[in-house]
Amino acid sequence: MAVAEPPVKSIRKRRKYWRSRFAPSPTGQLHLGHGYSALCVWQAAGERPENFLLRIDDLDHSRCRPEFVEQIFEDLCWLGLGWQAEPIAQSARLARYAETLEALQADGLVYPCWLTRAEISEVATAPHGPVQKAPHTRGQLSADAQAEREARGIQPAWRLDMTAALARAGQLSWTEAINETGQTKIHTAAEQLVKLGDLVLGRRDLAASYHLAVVLDDADSAVELVLRGEDLRPFAPLHRLLQQLLDLPETIFAHHPLVCDESGKRLAKRDDARALARYRADGMGPQALARLMPPITVF
Numbered sequence: 135m136a137v138a139e140p141p142v143k144s145i146r147k148r149r150k151y152w153r154s155r156f157a158p159s160p161t162g163q164l165h166l167g168h169g170y171s172a173l174c175v176w177q178a179a180g181e182r183p184e185n186f187l188l189r190i191d192d193l194d195h196s197r198c199r200p201e202f203v204e205q206i207f208e209d210l211c212w213l214g215l216g217w218q219a220e221p222i223a224q225s226a227r228l229a230r231y232a233e234t235l236e237a238l239q240a241d242g243l244v245y246p247c248w249l250t251r252a253e254i255s256e257v258a259t260a261p262h263g264p265v266q267k268a269p270h271t272r273g274q275l276s277a278d279a280q281a282e283r284e285a286r287g288i289q290p291a292w293r294l295d296m297t298a299a300l301a302r303a304g305q306l307s308w309t310e311a312i313n314e315t316g317q318t319k320i321h322t323a324a325e326q327l328v329k330l331g332d333l334v335l336g337r338r339d340l341a342a343s344y345h346l347a348v349v350l351d352d353a354d355s356a357v358e359l360v361l362r363g364e365d366l367r368p369f370a371p372l373h374r375l376l377q378q379l380l381d382l383p384e385t386i387f388a389h390h391p392l393v394c395d396e397s398g399k400r401l402a403k404r405d406d407a408r409a410l411a412r413y414r415a416d417g418m419g420p421q422a423l424a425r426l427m428p429p430i431t432v433f
Contacts, residue, residue, distance in 0.1 A: 151180030152311075152359035152386070152433065155187035155352065156210075160202035161194065163409040164209045167363075167393035167401040170427045174390045175361050176215050177432045187355055188221040193340055193347055195225065209410040213420050222355065224347055231342035234350060234380065235292060235335065243299050243379060244335055246290035247271045248280050268293070268331035292336030296327060299379060308374035311359060311388040311433040318386065323371035330372055349373050353382040361388045361433060365400070390431040 156175045158168055179185035190206070192198040203223075210217075238244045247254075249271050271293060275283075300306070306323040335346040342350075352360055360373070370387040377384055392400050401408055413423055424430070 151182060151185055152178045152361075153185045153187070153357055154178045154359040154361050155189050155355060155357050156215075157189040157191045157348070157351070157362075158206055159191045159194065159197075160199055160206060161197040162202060163411050164206060165401050165410065166408045166413075166423070166426060169209070169213060169410050169423065170393050170430070171361075171363060171390060172210060172213060172215055173424070173427070174431045174433075177430055178359055178361050178388070183216040183218040186215065186217050187219055187357065188217045189351055189355070190221055190223040190225075191344075191348070193224040193342070193344070196339075198225075205411060209414075212410070212414055213423075219355075222351070224351065227347070227351065227354075228341040230350060230354070231347055234346065235342060238294075238335065238379070239292065241302075241379075242295070243302065244292040244294055245272045246280075247293045247334070248275050248283050248288065248290045267329060268333045270296075270332045272332075289338045291334050291338050293332040294335050296330070296332050299375060300324060300327060303375055303378045306371070306375060306378060308370050309384070309386050310370070311361075311386050321371070323374055326368065326371040327375055330368070333372065335376075345369060345372055346376065349376040349380070349382065352385060353377065353380075356383075357385055359388060359433060360385045361390065363392050364389045365392060388433045391428055393427060 154175045156172045158164060158172075164172075176186055188206075188210070190203055192203070235244070253274070254269060254271065272295070306327075307320050308323050309318050309320050311318055333345060334343045337343050341347075351357075360370075367387075367389045370389075373387075374384065376382070394400055395408075410423075
């Protein structure tokens with residue numbers, strides 16, 4: 135597949151090129167925001183295909199479609215981005231996720247949650263900022279009720295016991311890249327983790343939650359810089375905690391601005407008017423597309 139000339143080139147010599155990744159989900163067409171994120175990662179990787187990793191986050195089998203995977207490849211090549219390593223797919227890594235979840239179960243760091251969504255809403259705490267605190271549901275269902283649901287073939291979700299996890303991890307911090315100079319800032323993670331609560335690491339319908347899967351994926355791919363949208367910033371301390379608990383290498387985190395519409399609302403895949411394929415079909419080139427984006431954030 136032919137790769138176009140990248141629409142944005144580095145304008146300064148940077149101290150560091152990172153091994154980083156772009157990890158879209160094939161649940162729809164890539165839009166302008168995805169293009170911006172991919173270009174930010176490309177810049178952080180020094181525009182080097184050997185540093186730019188592509189992962190297909192297709193864990194949600196009910197929503198992902200093969201045709202969207204092919205279009206991801208086409209869109210990225212149209213933007214001028216290339217990759218050397220074979221793209222990996224989360225759907226091929228289910229055994230890895232299940233094995234890790236079993237290890238967390240054996241260590242007593244996760245517990246089963248049998249409650250329905252309606253029951254969970256009754257014990258959930260109030261939101262903290264943009265992320266709602268996950269409830270502590272251990273002991274919220276009687277042993278008889280749990281056995282009855284198990285007898286009916288209902289599977290539990292698995293929640294991280296945040297109190298036990300923090301006690302096991304001890305002092306914990308996470309590091310964020312600031313800008314192209316290579317500067318970093320170290321954050322203390324404990325307070326943010328308490329606010330997140332007992333998040334789900336193993337879903338009823340999937341082998342793992344997003345949080346567990348991406349931490350394992352990044353570690354197994356030797357990712358150095360996890361660069362993603364600002365909306366995922368609250369989960370950086372959680373991912374650092376999982377690295378510590380699973381004895382995985384520490385990554386640097388960075389978060390780029392989100393691309394929004396005229397009203398300030400974050401773009402979504404249902405917004406076909408801003409799909410990269412639509413711009414391409416309308417005859418727009420990558421250079422013209424880049425002018426619709428915020429300045430490319432370089433780390």
